[in-house]
Amino acid sequence: MPDRTDITYFGAGPALLPTDVLEKAAQALLNFNNTGLGIAEHSHRSQHATDIINQAKADLASYLDIPDDYDVLFMSGGGTGEFSATVYNLVGAWVTKKKLEILQQLGVTNEADANQDELVSALKKAVDSELKLDYLVTGGWSLKAYQEAGRLLGPEFVNLATDSRTINNGKFGKIPEESSWKLSKAPAFVYYCDNETVDGVEFPKFPESLAPQADGSGPIVVADMSSNILSRRFPVKNFSVVFFGAQKNLGSTGVTVVVIKKSLLAPACPQPSPSLLRKIGLPIPPVVFTYETIAKNNSLYNTLSIFDVYIAGQVLKKLLNTYPDKVDGQEAVANAKSALIYNALEAHPNVYKIVPDKSVRSRMNICFRVTVNGETDKAESEFLKKGTELGLTGLKGHRSVGGIRASNYNSITPDGAKKLAQFLNDFATNA
Template sequence: MPSRSDIHYFGAGPAPLPTAVLERASQALLNYNDKGIGLCEISHRSPEANQILTDAKVSLTNLLDIPDDYEILFLQAGGSGEFSAVVYHMVSVWVEKRRKRAEQETKSEGGSEQDLEAKVLERLRKEVKEELRLDYLVSGSWSLKASQEAARLIGPEHINVAFDARKANEGKFGRIPPESEWKLTPRKPGAALTYFCDNETVDGVEFPSFPQCLEADSEEDAPLVIADMSSNFISRKVDVKKYAAIFGGAQKNVGNAGVTIVIVRKSLLPPTSPLAASPLLRSLNLPVGPIVLDWPTIAKNNSLYNTLPIFDVWIAGQVMSGLMETYGDKRISGQQEVSDQKAKLLYGALDKDSQVYHVVPDKSVRSRMNICFRVHGGDSEKEKEFLAGAEKRGLTGLKGHRSVGGMRASNYNAVSLEGVEKLVRYLEDYAQGS
């Protein structure tokens, strides 16, 4: 039976966790802080649970240098749940902005309060029909699913796919078209949100940097950018100020499956939840989301509106504090250096033996986290042979996503440099023997 040190796992998620964190977790599960009960057994409203939340927030804030005007939320439902949450929330924010403007401008026309309400509602219905747009950059399977969920919730007529990368790549994902070709909603009147997936886990595509066309000189002029960072979270430096919100499931780089992290600008969290405006939303034929996905409600309750899996938050906090201890003043830049080094080794080996290996995405958008490639042009028997040989060396989890096939080496934070070097040697040996 192999030991943990004998196996190097490259699966796309749930992903490896640092062994030291798992060793501490095994003790915490049995007896947390010498309380005589395990971490999964303590109340989510206990002082210990609140301290775990506070510590995790502090570690994430320090790692990513998150400004004071952003809130960190821990909730459930994964990244897929946030596909819906961002729509519920940002559409509510858009409607409220329009309602306030309509109310202010309509007051000058005079009339009774009842007449005023009727005029505001009529104007809002017209604006929703003609101007409500949500921009989606479809660069891979996950952003496609997000755009489809948005269309399901509010209707496809309100969804603007600024680009579908398949149209620039013979019907397959693997490229991002030039920004000059993106068809974004003009900033005036502006989209309710501009959404992209920073790293596409299935297709091995990662945005090299924040899109230049989404930059702005001021927050007032900036589009409300929402980014799904589930599979490259805390792997590189991020300028949080450029985003209205960032979210990610924890089970790639941060922790185990069960908790989702949202970083959201506080100005988008009204004192009263948008759910309080549910009658208005219904009258506009817009959806009202479940309260467990409502960001203002979660923020108001310190992420403890319902029973939060505190063990999962503790794991995430341990991983993030571990990175702070490892990299010190470098913070996330230290982890980025290591991630880049590992990715460079893997792509270097694949490119060197290009007669055997074909990297799927275009070189300009290759993911540092999910290295997708084919063996001998995708020959099924050769790829089975490749996987079998890898497993004999303790290199597991290399099979690609079922929707695209091929190989995928996921280079998450807990994948060691030693493991990557071992995979590189196997890539070289397999190519020499082919």
């Protein structure tokens, strides 16, 4: 039976966690801070829970340099839940801002003083003629987000600003040039997935066409960073909402993090009332998906998994202790590991075919095919078998696309990446 030290796990998620973090968490499950109770047994209303949340928020803000005008929310539902939550909340923010514009046009400053039938009629007209959500579809997860928006609102409100499959023979693996994107004039938001785990595609940098202007204007940008968060620096202020499931680079399955501009929350931008949303034909968000409610309650509106937040907090502590330069230090390591693996693949083009275009290769999810003597399925089965014998596990590609996928998350050590690179060389040489 293999020991934990014998295994280097390259699974796409839930991902490998640092052993020392797990050891500390195991003790906390039995007796947290000498309280005689395990951390999973303490009330989410306790001071222990509040302290764990506040410390994790502070450490995340420190590690990523999140400005003070952003809030950090811990939620449930995973990234898939956020496909819905972003629609509910940002459409609500759009309605609130549009309502203020209409009130000005009606010559009143207080909603109570407006003719309600006139206000609702004008709002409904604006929704029908102006509301658009833009999606950049570059892989399986952004496609799912786009489809969910259409399901919730209706396809007439959702704009497919770009679809990578149109430039890659019906498959994902490239990102179209920004000049070809068909962005709406004033969308409620522009949505993209920064790193596609299934297809191994990562945006190399923040899209220039979405950058804020000198006067601060520009689109509301939403990004799913579930699988590359904490692995590189990104311009937080260019985004209105960033969300990520914890189970790749931050912690264990069960908690989802949302980083959101406070200007999109009450009191600056209160969500419209359910009665108003009904009148103008828009869906009403479940309360547990309402950012305003979660923020107001410091992520404790409902029973949050404090144990999962604790693990995330311990991972952040370890990162901050390991890298004095914070995320920049981890980024350098991530880049070096991915370069090592890609170099090994490129050294044997007769055996390995890297799936995505070189310009958008993910540093986190390295997707490739293995072919020996014209056989792919047989070669990949042999590759996975030999890898497992060496303790290199979790390398099977996503069920929807097949192939091989090495997920190079932060918990993969440089030695683990070297071990995989050596195996890639040895397998190809002996094929």
